[in-house]
Amino acid sequence: MKNFIIFVTVVIGLVLIINSCRHDETDISKYDEICFNPDIKLIFASNCAITDCHNTTTAESGFVLDNYDGIMKGISAGDPLNSEIYKVITNEWINMMPPDNPLTEEQRIKIRLWIEQDAPNNTCSNDTIIPPPVDSICFNTHIEPILLSTCGVTDCHDATTAQEGIVLTSYANLMAVRQGIVPFSPSESKIYEVITQTSSDDRMPPSPRSPLTASQIDDFNKWISQGAVNSQCSAAACDTSNVTYAGSVDPIISTNCRSCHNTNNANAGIILVTETDVTTVAASGQLIAVLRNTSGIKMPPTFDLTECQIRTVEIWTNSISKAN
Numbered sequence: 001m002k003n004f005i006i007f008v009t010v011v012i013g014l015v016l017i018i019n020s021c022r023h024d025e026t027d028i029s030k031y032d033e034i035c036f037n038p039d040i041k042l043i044f045a046s047n048c049a050i051t052d053c054h055n056t057t058t059a060e061s062g063f064v065l066d067n068y069d070g071i072m073k074g075i076s077a078g079d080p081l082n083s084e085i086y087k088v089i090t091n092e093w094i095n096m097m098p099p100d101n102p103l104t105e106e107q108r109i110k111i112r113l114w115i116e117q118d119a120p121n122n123t124c125s126n127d128t129i130i131p132p133p134v135d136s137i138c139f140n141t142h143i144e145p146i147l148l149s150t151c152g153v154t155d156c157h158d159a160t161t162a163q164e165g166i167v168l169t170s171y172a173n174l175m176a177v178r179q180g181i182v183p184f185s186p187s188e189s190k191i192y193e194v195i196t197q198t199s200s201d202d203r204m205p206p207s208p209r210s211p212l213t214a215s216q217i218d219d220f221n222k223w224i225s226q227g228a229v230n231s232q233c234s235a236a237a238c239d240t241s242n243v244t245y246a247g248s249v250d251p252i253i254s255t256n257c258r259s260c261h262n263t264n265n266a267n268a269g270i271i272l273v274t275e276t277d278v279t280t281v282a283a284s285g286q287l288i289a290v291l292r293n294t295s296g297i298k299m300p301p302t303f304d305l306t307e308c309q310i311r312t313v314e315i316w317t318n319s320i321s322k323a324n
Contacts, residue, residue, distance in 0.1 A: 033124075034114040036123070038227070039124070045175045046175050046228070047107075047179075048097070054066070077118045086115060089102070089108055089111065090108060136226065137222040138233035139223065139229065140233065143174075143220065144170075145255050145256060146255065147170075147174065148302060149257070150205050150210075150259045175228070177190065183224065184224070184225060184226075184227055185224065186220070191204075192220055195212050208262075208264035210258055244316075250275070250278075252312065256305060256309075270286075283317070288314055291310045292310060
C-alpha cells in the first residue's frame with residue numbers, strides 16, 4: 001500500500017510538472033517576424049538587465065543582459081529548448097527567472113520565436129520610423145521632461161542623491177528600476193502606481209513637492225500602454241505667433257518649474273502657482289535671467305528648456321512689461 005501511495009504521488013507530480021511547462025499554447029500565428037530591436041531587447045531591459053540582477057554593474061552569474069552580445073551568451077540560435085536563458089524563463093519549479101515576477105506568456109512566446117528565427121540582431125522598421133497617432137506620446141518630448149523636473153532632481157532621484165538607490169534622469173535609468181515600468185501595462189508598473197497615489201505619504205513626488213498633474217499622469221499611462229519605447233520624436237515647430245499665459249506659458253511652468261516652486265515647496269521663497277505669481281517674478285526680470293542663466297543662477301538646475309520654450313516665456317514677459 002505504501003509503495004502504491006508513493007507511485008501515485010510521483011505520477012501526480014509528473015503530471016503537474018508537465019502541465020506547468022506548457023507555457024506557449026497561445027496561437028502564435030498572430031506574430032510576424034520578431035525583432036531584437038525593440039521586441040526582445042525591451043523585454044530584457046525591463047525585466048532582467050536591472051539593478052541587483054543582470055545589468056553591467058551586478059552581472060549576476062556572469063550574465064549582462066542589456067545588449068545583444070550579452071544575451072547571446074545564453075542563447076543557442078535556432079534551438080530554444082537548449083538555450084539556457086529560455087530554460088530559466090520557462091521553468092516554474094527550479095530557479096525561474098526573473099525570480100519574483102515571471103515573464104508573461106506573450107513575452108516568453110516572443111523570445112522563443114526569436115530564437116527559432118535564429119536570434120538575429122535585427123531592427124523592426126516601425127521602431128526607427130515613428131508615425132505618431134493623434135495621441136501618441138514620445139519619450140523625449142513628453143516623459144523625459146516630467147522625469148527631469150519632478151523625479152530626477154536634487155534630494156530625490158538625481159545621480160547625486162539617488163534616493164533608495166534609484167536614479168531617474170534618463171530612459172535607461174527608468175527602465176532599470178525593477179518592475180518600475182512594465183511595457184503595455186500601467187497597472188503593473190511600480191512607478192505609475194506611486195505617481196497615482198492619492199495619499200501624500202505614499203505618492204511620488206513626495207510632499208511637499210506637487211503631485212504630477214492629471215495631464216502628466218495621462219501621458220505616462222499612454223506611453224506605457226503604447227509599449228514604453230524610447231521614442232525620439234521631432235519637436236513641433238516653434239510657433240510664437242499667439243503667445244498667451246494659459247495656452248503657452250503655464251504649460252511650460254507647470255511641467256518644468258512648479259514641482260519646486262509651489263505653496264508647500266517654495267524653493268528660494270519663489271512661488272509659481274498662479275498667473276499672478278508668475279507675472280510678478282517675470283516682471284522683475286528674474287524669470288528670464290534664470291532661464292537664460294545670465295544671473296549666475298540657472299533654472300531648471302539639472303536640465304535646459306528648449307530655445308522655443310524660453311523664447312515663448314520671453315515674448316510673454318515682454319508683452320506684460322509693455323502692458324504695464
